[in-house]
Amino acid sequence: MKVLIVDDEANIHKTTSIALKAMGHEPFSAYSGTQTIRKLDENRIDVVFLDLRLGSEDGLEVFDKIRASGHDVPIIIFTAYSSISTAIEATKKGVFDYVLKPFVPEQIRQALERVQKNISLETKVVELESQVSGASPPVIFESDQKSMQHIYRLTERAAPSDATVLLLGPSGTGKTVLAKRIHLLSERAEKPFVVVHCPSLSKELLESELFGHVKGAFTGAVKDTWGKIEAADGGTLFLDEIGDLPFEIQAKLLRFLQERQYERVGETKTRKGNVRIVAATNKDLQAATREGGFREDLFYRLNVISVVMPSLAERPADIPALAQNFLDYHAKQQGRSGCAFSDACLSALRNYEWPGNLRELHNVVERCLILCDNGSIEVDDLPPEVRAGSASGGPTSRLTIGGDFKLEEIEEAHINGVLANAKSYQQAAEILGINKTTLYRKRKRKPSLDPEHDGDHESEVEEHEEAASRV
Structure with a gap:
């Protein structure tokens, strides 16, 4: 986590920073209330350690200023034994916790673990509320289709890594749901899952949405704003419909993927982002690279693990x-x-x-x-288009070469398609490379094969059979 230490003693900053770095956290420092507000404005801070006696300032007054400035970050008070009653009063005001001075690193670790558990519980509550409110049906990740079984196995193996995943396939096939599953199966599951829908905004707004901006960067930028990369820090950033990402932003995204560095719009300070990228598109990105609409180097950087979602x-x-x-x-x-x-x-x-x-x-x-x-x-309860479509198309229209289908199903589909377009049995047999007798026998064996040809060609085929038998 990003931890801001607010204290007027340099030694406290030094020892606390060393302890935080050893635990894998990133420390920031402030020595006054004014510096604290500025640090909170400049960086997305996860938790604040605030001294109750901050020089000539009262720590609780600084706490009030932090809340008044719109920052609801968890705050942990540093306090001496003599001020413990004040610290208890502070918790009633909304301070998250307090640590007694002098402290040891283990006390800092325990305090931060309590913050992390609280954040985790809040995330779970939001997810449960979403389920209870019926936001969407529960998702099932079991399949009787071999192609989907392979996809689920592949994503389960890829999820624990930080490798970029590219989800391909038509709209409505469940790419967003699969992206969320990858996140939940990863070690980042307790961190945010943030979505950026690439076609929904203009180039300028999308760049700000992704990287953030500073006040005055463009018309309407009335305050500093963190982008989705910062919001997803430690978690997963899902770039939906990345095939529609404007060409000008593609170079910046490529740099972020390569170096994990970026700048907010209107700012020169380089920042680092710790996010796992999952992208999805219904477009053919390889064709787009050939046509010049999508950067080839970005495609290869995204295409570390690719998953093709089949149509329904x-x-x-x-x-x-x-x-x-x-x-x-x-x-x-x-x-x-x-x-x-x-x-x-x-x-x-x-x-x-x-x-x-x-x-x-x-x-x-x-x-x-x-x-x-x-x-x-x-x-009869189905929509007319579903009834008509299922009657005209039938199961044959969904067959694909290399799919999970029996040879006899593919043969039936092909013969049915040829018969539907042929003017006669003779023409159909010539297209199929068999004689009319063989075609008729196949049709008799499979009544579903083009029943409308019965009246037109039955006598013709029977005569052909008789002639063949005489020969």
Whole structure:
């Protein structure tokens, strides 16, 4: 942590600073109330050690000035035995703790551990309040899809390191959720997880958002402001949609990634940042580098560990569990119970393409629960586009070469696609490189293959079979 020592004795500064450095903390010094306010304005301080007798100043008056200036940093009082009653009164005013003089390093360590535990508890309370208020459904990190199982294993292995992680994939596939999971599995889990949404601001405002600015740096900069790098100190900085990061800021981000150094806008002082970077984008960054829209050196610096999130259509095995998870969440929110999808409805959900991915599935499930008449959600409860899309596309449209599919599924998909576009069985057979008899037998074995061709070509194929048998 960044610790400010406020005392009028140089020896206290020296001994306390040595102890803090040995514990891995960063000490700052101030000798008066005025210096204290200035240090707090210039640096993001985590905790203050404040002498109760600060020369001619009263430590409690300095405490009041700190609070009046808008700084709510935890404050620990240094006090002698003779002033212990005053120290107790100070805690009633809002002072976090007190340490008796003369003190030993272990007392400092224990006081700081109490601060860290308090910060950790406050963070957990915020997270619990978010869950209780129903901000979002609980996330499940289990999958029946091999591709997702591989992704979860990869991120679990990468999380404990400080390596930069680049999350790629379409919008709505859960990249932000995965970034938060990486943070929670890391050694930085007790520190902040800070998000910067790159497309949401102009170049000037985004630069200030990321690095911070000083008063007067630009029109509207009425006070010094810390950026997200400083806010995420010790934790994780998530750069969402980094493919939209303005080219002018890319060089500054590259420097930070290489040297962990930066300057606030309008300031010449170089600062260091201790953050782990996780970035995400739905764009093809390699194509963007070739076209000159994204720095190649920045891409390689970001691309230490890359994870490609599949679209929802590419993980059909997970759709029933994901849909039920969303359903349970909204059913609880609406005070309903015993809600479930019919088999036909689940089949339709699996067969739909889901261009909006998880976000679209979430919204569709909420809509279905609102509109269904009983505890069972049927196909008729689905939005028209989902019913039409699942009927026309079917499961074949989600197949990809190299995916988790059987050969017979891929064959069925290919034959179905050829039959849908061919003018006749003869043309379809020529495209497939087989004769019409073989094509007909495959269709008979798989009734789902292009049933609309039955009436048009059945007699033609039967005649062909008879002729083949005579030969």
